[in-house]
Amino acid sequence: MSVLKETLPLSSVDPGDRDALRAWYTSSRAAFLEAAPTEADLDERSKAIAAHRLTAVRDGERVVATLRTFDSELTMPGAGPVNVDAVSTATVLATHRRRGLLTRMLRADLERARLAGHAFATLIAAEAPIYGRFGFGAATRATSLAIDNTRVRFRDDAPAASGSLEFVTGALDEAALVHDAARRSRPGGLHRDAAFWEAANRRGAGRWIGTHGHAVLHRDERGTADGYVVYELRDESVGRVVTGTTTVLDLTATTPAAYRALWEFVTSIDLVRTTRAKDRPVDELLPHLLLDPRAVQTGPVDDFAWLRVLDVPGALAARRYLGCGTLVLKVVDPLGLADATVSLHVAPQRCGADGWVCAEITTTDATPDVVLGVGELSSLVLGGTSAVALHRAGRLDCSTADAFALQTLFATPEAPWCPTWF
Ligand SMILES: CC(C)(COP(=O)(O)OP(=O)(O)OC[C@H]1O[C@@H](n2cnc3c(N)ncnc32)[C@H](O)[C@@H]1OP(=O)(O)O)[C@@H](O)C(=O)NCCC(=O)NCCS
Structure with missing residues (x-):
């Protein structure tokens, strides 16, 4: 048995390298309880994911963990699409689970995405308890x-x-x-x-x-x-x-x-x-x-798309708002990627013809009105989660009045909806 599995290095896989792709998909499919890919599957997938970033962890010859990410676009309330880092095919073989491999692959990708200028990462969670610890929150249902x-x-x-x-x-x-x-x-x-x-x-x-x-x-x-x-x-x-x-x-x-x-x-x-x-x-x-x-x-x-804010001012500026008001938000990030205290100021005079308002976002050292985790902010930002409910659940540190104010600012006329598997 090899020692120190948790130090196995991460490497990237070229989707055009047939043998490497076969090994990568055989492993990811095993973790998803699926049969190994056929040659026809590989033909189709190599085209479909030609521009995607594939990460593998190998133990000897065998791929034991996989991650696939790619740039996509997600529509923000009142503001149209923004670039996001879409995360998929996160798998670790049963022989190597719970040794921190997912944590290392995901952290490396989130750090890369943040440096590349993405304000958000997104994924669809196979199981709801997996991704909160990484700062993701369920954002569409x-x-x-x-x-x-x-x-x-x-x-x-x-x-x-x-x-x-x-x-x-x-x-x-x-x-x-x-x-x-x-x-x-x-x-x-x-x-x-x-x-x-x-x-x-x-x-x-x-x-x-x-x-x-x-x-x-x-x-x-x-x-x-x-x-x-x-x-x-x-x-x-x-x-x-x-x-x-x-x-x-x-x-x-x-x-x-x-x-x-x-x-x-x-x-x-x-x-x-x-x-x-x-x-x-x-x-x-x-x-x-x-x-x-x-x-x-x-x-x-059920939850569908999960979001992960990587840049708090960027994420808040990426959408527009229907209410008006000012709140100081202190966002706490378990991975230390996006901690920030910002003033979110939505003034009625900045109102657009369609009623949506651009916010003024400034970093500040003022006393926060609301202290929240980055996962909670990620759940709120598309308008699909109630700030009042999160407050009652003990997940927002603020007054009831400020939870109402946050709810009013983040509400959207239509529930966010993502029917696209990725
Ligand atoms: C989910 C999966 C990728 C986790 O990989 P892993 O390398 O075992 O995860 P890590 O060791 O990095 O786990 C980090 C933490 O998350 C927890 N965790 C991981 N998977 C979890 C799960 N399915 N449910 C609850 N907690 C989970 C771990 O217990 C660990 O907690 P700790 O830090 O308190 O010890 C792996 O179990 C797997 O491949 N599952 C089958 C395929 C799947 O569901 N993939 C997810 C697709 S969205």
């Missing part, structure tokens, strides 16, 4: 829907379904454009690169016959794509009783009319009684459009 199609009736005052629907039989290029427009306007939206859509295209073979990978595009009256749905069908009939299920994998629209048309379409497919959907926003519009909102059963709600 997502839920599932189960819809009883037989009870779906749209209200008369719901946005009228206009335009047209068509099956997509080629590449999902127009759906990608719709997604890109939508993700830029809602906090939490994440960039999907060409590799994401290539993988979606591959999964969607046979898009209008059979059960898998259907994609339908909505066009407005001028013929411009403004919404799409990707779904699968399953026939679960018992005897002659029809009980098919539709599973919505992805549904995005840039207008309420397209949104209504797509949900009306997908909940009214003949021979199907139930529609399920995953990774949906917690403030889904659909129940508000229906005469019987209980046709849509919602839950469970």
Whole structure:
């Protein structure tokens, strides 16, 4: 048995080096309880992650720990996308767990990202207890829907379904454009690169016959794509009783009319009684459009994207605000990367035409109104977590009035939503 495993060095892996990539993926897949990659998997992944940063820890010939990170964009409240360090494929083999390998890989990457000028890192946590100690906080949440199609009736005052629907039989290029427009306007939206859509295209073979990978595009009256749905069908009939299920994998629209048309379409497919959907926003519009909102059963709600503030002034300046006021925040970082005391000043006269306000952020040595961990700030910054709830949970050191003030400043009109796995 080799000694001092925790000093095994970190090294980078070239995604173009086939043998190194195979060893790297074999290890990461084992940690995720998956089979080793096939040559076809490696063909696909080597293209998809060509520009990503891959870290490996080797013990002799074997890769025992992996980390993959890449630059992406995440949409901030009222301010559009900012560059973020996206973190993925964090794995350590069972033989080497709990010896600090994840800690070393992650710390090295967060330090690099901070020096590269990123104000945030982001990831999707396999298990919720892992990442708080590294300064991450759950920032977006997502839920599932189960819809009883037989009870779906749209209200008369719901946005009228206009335009047209068509099956997509080629590449999902127009759906990608719709997604890109939508993700830029809602906090939490994440960039999907060409590799994401290539993988979606591959999964969607046979898009209008059979059960898998259907994609339908909505066009407005001028013929411009403004919404799409990707779904699968399953026939679960018992005897002659029809009980098919539709599973919505992805549904995005840039207008309420397209949104209504797509949900009306997908909940009214003949021979199907139930529609399920995953990774949906917690403030889904659909129940508000229906005469019987209980046709849509919602839950469970779980965290989705986690954020990690790397630069407190940069992170607070990256978004805009709807309230006004001044608070001095003292942010404490368990890794010592982003400790700061800042004055967050949002003045009404700086109000933009759309109501969103740019804040003035200055570092200060004034007495803080709120003392909080960097993970708590990371949870709050997209507006998806209640400062009042964190205060009641004992995670913000401040007065009740200042927790209210923080909540008012950070609130967003729509819940942040990230439906993109990475
Ligand atoms: C999660 C994983 C990467 C952790 O790697 P690791 O090298 O064992 O982690 P570390 O030794 O650096 O752990 C640091 C701390 O986090 C804790 N921790 C690590 N994984 C944890 C988990 N799954 N649940 C709770 N705590 C965890 C450790 O106990 C340790 O705590 P301590 O400092 O109080 O002793 C590894 O267990 C793994 O590969 N799991 C399966 C794949 C997976 O879930 N990956 C995460 C993808 S998002």
